[in-house]
Amino acid sequence: MESSSIIAQVHREEALVHSKPGLVSKSSPKKPRSRSIFKALFCCLSAQNVSRPGGSSESPIQKEETNATPKSDLLQCLQYQFYQIPGTSLLPEVAPKDKGKICMVIDLDETLVHSSFKPISNADFIVPVEIEGTTHQVYVLKRPYVDEFLERMGQLYECVLFTASLAKYADPVTDLLDKSGVFRSRLFREACVFHQGCYVKDLSRLGRDLKKTVILDNSPASYIFHPENAVPVQSWFDDMSDTELLSLIPIFEEFSYSEDIYTSLGQLKAP
Structure with a gap:
């Protein structure tokens, strides 16, 4: 029953991800394991052969995103909200x-x-x-x-x-x-x-x-x-x-x- 509930939640939140590019909703109520918490709290997710946006090279991560996102990866991503700040400057005027x-x-x-x-x-x-x-x-x-x-x-x-x-x-x-x-x-x-x-x-x-x-x-x-x-x-x-x-x-x-x-x-x- 608990497993079915989690899978249903993944499908709901996956739909939200695809309907709002650049926006991932906040975490599910399930607690991640200690290692997942550590990764989510401190450091960025690493990827090999990352190129500038719009570049011609295609990394394995691009291929994954083009097809289907593994549920385990999706659950980890859904722990926190990731979004791009609109096109204003991130820093205030120079002092x-x-x-x-x-x-x-x-x-x-x-x-x-x-x-x-x-x-x-x-x-x-x-x-x-x-x-x-x-x-x-x-x-x-x-x-x-x-x-x-x-x-x-x-x-x-x-x-x-x-x-x-x-x-x-x-x-x-x-x-x-x-x-x-x-x-x-x-x-x-x-x-x-x-x-x-x-x-x-x-x-x-x-x-x-x-x-x-x-x-x-x-x-x-x-x-x-x-x-x-x-x-x-x-x-x-x-x-x-x-x-x-x-x-x-x-x-x-x-x-x-x-x-x-x-x-x-x-x-x-x-x-």
Whole structure:
């Protein structure tokens, strides 16, 4: 009986998905398993060979969407509402103190911190997050030199947090991480474009000149629309000897004077 009810609900919500492109309704009352909750809360769904919208290449995910969506995938997607914000700018007007500065878009998970539902003995933060009526403890580790990195970037750039994670988790983590108010704005999952199974951070919707916008992210899928604006970083989990953020400080200090990031990034990425 319970199985029949779930299948009926899937058919109803699947009809809603197909009738309203870009909109997925909120979750079914069934509680997902712990691993599904973790994926839904923190990170974007990954996909291989993702192309720009309208591109000629067809990925396996495109083929799946063209035919039929597996019920298990559909149920996972229906846990939360995904939608594209209408064509207004995601960011407010540039503050007077940031006039002329490059906008630096910075990812959160595996770029600045690593989070887990499993207890971590040396966690920097423990953040309670309520999911479907149950409070879960999220253990957060800060990447080495993240404080020094953010402090210096806040002096040189208009810094914007942009994460594919849910605000209910990412907002309190950022409150604890960014005590000095380095981030002028914060953007969460609902600001992403859900494209071919990934949450993409479309920089063209920020309301900033793309020639003066750079994104720092560990996931290439996140900046697939604007790879030429990206400075990739290695994913970080728990290596306390990591120095990547520290090594980026002098690079970004010099980079901050650039009038056209494409020229500067081209030189940075040249062999």
